[in-house]
Structure formats: C-alpha cells, structure tokens
Amino acid sequence: MGHRHQVLSILRKFKYPLTVLVFLLIITFVGDGSLTERYAHKKEITSLKQEINKYQKKFDEDKNTLNRLKNDPEAIKEVARGKYYMKTEDEDIFVIKDE
Numbered sequence: 001m002g003h004r005h006q007v008l009s010i011l012r013k014f015k016y017p018l019t020v021l022v023f024l025l026i027i028t029f030v031g032d033g034s035l036t037e038r039y040a041h042k043k044e045i046t047s048l049k050q051e052i053n054k055y056q057k058k059f060d061e062d063k064n065t066l067n068r069l070k071n072d073p074e075a076i077k078e079v080a081r082g083k084y085y086m087k088t089e090d091e092d093i094f095v096i097k098d099e
Contacts, residue, residue, distance in 0.1 A: 068075035
C-alpha cells in the first residue's frame with residue numbers, strides 16, 4: 001500500500017505536466033489529424049504540385065507545337081523529321097544515339 005500511495009502522490013503533484021505530455025503525444029502520433037500524418041500529407045502535396053507543374057509545362061509545349069503545326073507548313077516538316085525521322089526522297093537520315 002505504501003508504494004501505491006507514493007505513486008498517487010507523485011501523479012497528483014505532476015498532474016498538469018503529465019496531462020500536457022499526454023496531450024502532446026496524442027496530437028503528435030494519434031489519428032488522421034496527427035502532426036506526423038500532416039507532415040506526410042504536406043510532403044505528398046508538394047510532390048504532386050511538382051508533378052502538376054511538369055505536366056502543365058509539357059501541355060503548354062505540346063499546345064504551342066500543335067498551333068505551329070496548324071499554321072506553318074514548315075513546322076510539319078520539322079516535327080516529321082525531328083521526332084519521327086521522316087525524310088524526303090533525296091535525303092538520308094543518320095540517327096546518332098549517346099551510349
């Protein structure tokens with residue numbers, strides 16, 4: 001009984017700091033709103049925003065290329081040669097790849 005009385009006495013003496021400590025542990029590690037979950041979500045959001053920016057840039061480039069293809073016959077030749085390795089009858093194409 002004496003040991004139990006000492007523990008209860010210590011708990012009563014430090015009840016506010018212990019309550020704050022338990023509260024901090026709960027908000028840090030427990031549930032969907034915990035700080036660790038929020039950090040993970042924030043990291044994922046940053047990654048997804050970077051991916052969105054990458055695809056937006058690619059979309060803008062493709063949109064510009066499409067506009068050029070619609071309005072400029074020379075652009076069709078450039079894309080056909082550069083991207084699809086097409087050529088005219090009197091040309092030879094050499095493809096050089098870095099290893």
